[in-house]
Amino acid sequence: MPKKHGNSLLELTDRTKRRNAAETRFKAYGIAAIAIGLLMLVILITTIVGKGVGAFQQTFVTLNVELLENKLDKNGNRNLDDIKKVTTFGYAPIIRGAIEAKVKELGIETPLKSKDMAQLLSKDAAAQLREYVLAHPDEIGKTVEFRFLAQSRVDGYLKGRVSRDSIGNDKNISAAQLDLVDALVKVGVIKKTFNSAFIFGSDASDARPEAAGMGVSMVGSLFMMLVVLALALPIGVAASIYLEEFAPQNWLTDIIEVNIANLAAVPSIVFGILGLAVFINYMHLPTSAPLVGGLVLTLMTLPTIIISTRASLKAVPPSIRDAALGVGASKMQAVFHHVLPLAAPGILTGTIIGLAQALGETAPLLLIGMVGFIASNAPDSVASGLLDPNSAMPAQIYEWAKRADPAFYERAWGGIIILLVFLITMNTLAVILRRRFERRW
C-alpha cells in the first residue's frame, strides 16, 4: 500500500505544487511571448521611423534667376508657342549663370566651374524653371527668386547619408563641391526644410530621386479603394444576407460556405494572375489602371467582407427576428428594418479591415502592370483616375526600393510611414466604430 498523504487542505501535495509551478511557468512563457512581440514592434517602428523620416525633409537651394530674354524668347514677342520651343536643356545655361552669380556675390572662393556648381542642383530645376516661365511669360527679362531642389548627394550630405569619406569614387559629387555646399549652408542659401512634395508630388525618374513623391500613387490607391468599396461592400453584404437569412440549409449552400472560407485563404498573387487573364487579356481593360487594380482587390476582399458580415448577422439574437416576424413583418422587412441596422457596426468594421488589407496589398498589382515609372501624371478627372495608368502606394514603395540611387531607399522607408499612417487610421476607425455602436446581448 502506498502511503496516503496530503489530505489536508492546508498542506500542498507534490502534485498540486507541480500544477502550480506549471501554471507559473506558463504565465512566464506568456509574458515572454508578449515581451518578444512588443520588442519586435518597437524594433520595426524605430527602424521605419529612423530610416524614413529623412524623406520628409529635403534640401533646397534658393537662387535669384535672371530669365534672360535672348535665351528664352529670342523673338521677344512673348508668343507661348515660341517659348515652348526652348526645351529644359535650353534652361541649363540660365541656371548655371544664376548659381555662378550667387557664388560670386557672396564672395566664396571655389575652384569649380559653373557647370560643376550647377551640378549641386537637382535636374528638376530646369523643369521647374520652364514650367514657371510658361505660366508667367511676362516675367521673362526679370530676375525672380526660386527655391530649387538640391541633388540627392547634396541632400544626403546634409542628412549624413553621404560623407566626405564615402565619395571617393563618386562621379556625381566631389570634395570641392562639398566645400561649396558647406559655404552655402553657412550663409543660408542651402537649407534643409520640410518637403510637402514628398507627400503630394508625383514619381520622378532615376536621375532625380530628390523630386519623387507619393502623391500620385496615393490617388491611385484612393481610386482603387473606391472601386473596392463600391463593389465589395454591396456584393458582400447581399451575398451574406442571402446566405444567412434566406438560403435553405442544404449541401449546395454548404459547398458555397466552405468555398468562401477557402477563398479567403487564397494567396493574393493568384488574384493578380486571375485579373491579368480575365480583366486585361479577356475583357481588354487597360493595363496599369486603378480600375483593374480595384477589381482584383475586390475579388480578394470579398471573402473577408462576407465572413465578417455573416458573423455579425449571426450575432443578432433570433428573438429580434422572431419579434419582427411575430408582429407581422415580412422576412425582408425583418432583415432590413431590424437585423441589418443592428449588424451594421460589425459589417463596417469588417469592411474597413478588408479595405486596409487591400490597401497594403502589392503582389496582385505587380502582375497587372502597376510597377515601374508609372505614377507620373496626376489624373485630372474621375474617369482618368480610374482608367489612366497609375501606381498604388505599396507598389510605389516596392519600385523605389529597387532603384539604384540610395536616396530612393530613404524614400521607400518614408513611403512606408505614409502607408502605415493610413493603415493605423483605418484600423483605429474600425475600433472606434465597434466600441461606439456595437451592442451585446
Added chain:
Amino acid sequence: MSFVKLTASTLAIAAVSATAAAARDQVQVAGSSTVLPYASIVAEAFGENFDFPTPVVESGGSSAGLKRFCEGVGENTIDIANASRAIKDKEIKACADAGVTDIMEVRIGYDGIVFASDINGNHFEFTPSDWFLALSDEVLVDGKMVANPNKNWHEVNANFPEQPIQAFIPGTKHGTREVFEEKVILAGCEATGAFDVLLEAAEGDSDKAKKKAAEKACIGLRTDGVSVDIDGDYTETLARIESNKDGLGVFGLAFYENNTDKLQVATMSGVVPSTESIATGEYPVSRPLFFYVKKAHIGVIPGLKEYAEFFVSDEVAGPDGPLAAYGLVSDPELAKTQEAVAAETTMGGNS
C-alpha cells in the same frame, strides 16, 4: 430591390470602362529593368518638354516585355518594348503570328557590366579565365574535364588573396546573364583551352552543331552553392554582398556608379570599367541596349514617334546628355539611329 440596383450599377461601371478603354493618349512602354532607368529619364523629360502626357514605363524584364509587345496590334497592347538584348528570331516570328510585322529596332547605346565587391574587402583584377575557373561546373585539369574543385580565389589564380569564392550572378531571366555567359564565361572557356577539349568531345552532325554543343557545355555553371543566381534586381545583389563580405556581384555600370560608397569595382583584363573605357571598346564586358517600336502604332498613339525621336536625340542620348550622365555609354553611331527613326525604318525591310 437594392440588389438589382447594385447589379445594374456594377454592369454600368463595367460598360463605361469598356468604352473608355478605347481611348489611350499616353505612350506605354514595358520591358528590361536595365533600360527602365534610362527610359524613365527620357519619359520624364518628354513629359516636361512636350504637350503629350508622360509615357508610362513598366519593368519586368526583356523577355516579358517582348512577349507583351508581340501580343498584337491595338491600343490595348504596349507601343514600345525595352530590351537589354537584341530581339530573337523566335520572338520576331511570334510577333508576326500575332500581326506585329513592322518593328523598328532602335539602339540607344551601350551598357557596361561590372564585377564589384564590398568596399572594405579585397581588390580583384580579373580576366575571363578567372571567372570560368571559379564558376564553371567543369574545368580542364591535365587535359581532362573534371568537376570544378576550386573553392577559394587563391586556387583560381595564385595572385588572388585567400577568399572563398562566392558569386552573385544575374538569374537566367535577365538579359545580363547572356552577356555574362558569352563575354566572360565563354571567353574564359576558350582562353583556358577547355573549349577545344569540349569541341572534340562534342556530338553533332556538323561542325556548327558541334561548336554549339561545346559552347553550351562551356557556359554550364556549378550548382554547389558557390554561384548564386539572383532573380531580383541589383539591389538584391547589393544586399547579398552587404551581408556576405566575401561575395562578388555582377552589376550594371550605372548601378555601381550610384553606390560607389558601398562597392569597389574589379578590373577586367586590366581595364577599369567606365563610360569612357566602354565607349572605346577597351573594357570587354558590355552590350547594346535597344527599344522596339510598333510601327503600326505611330500616328495612332499620340506622341509615339516624338518619344522615339526624342530618346535618340543628341541632347538626350548624346555623350553630354542626361542618359550618359546616369551611366549609359552613348552610341558613336547615334546619327544613323536618328535617321532610321525619322524615316521609320523597320527591321529586315529597307534598313
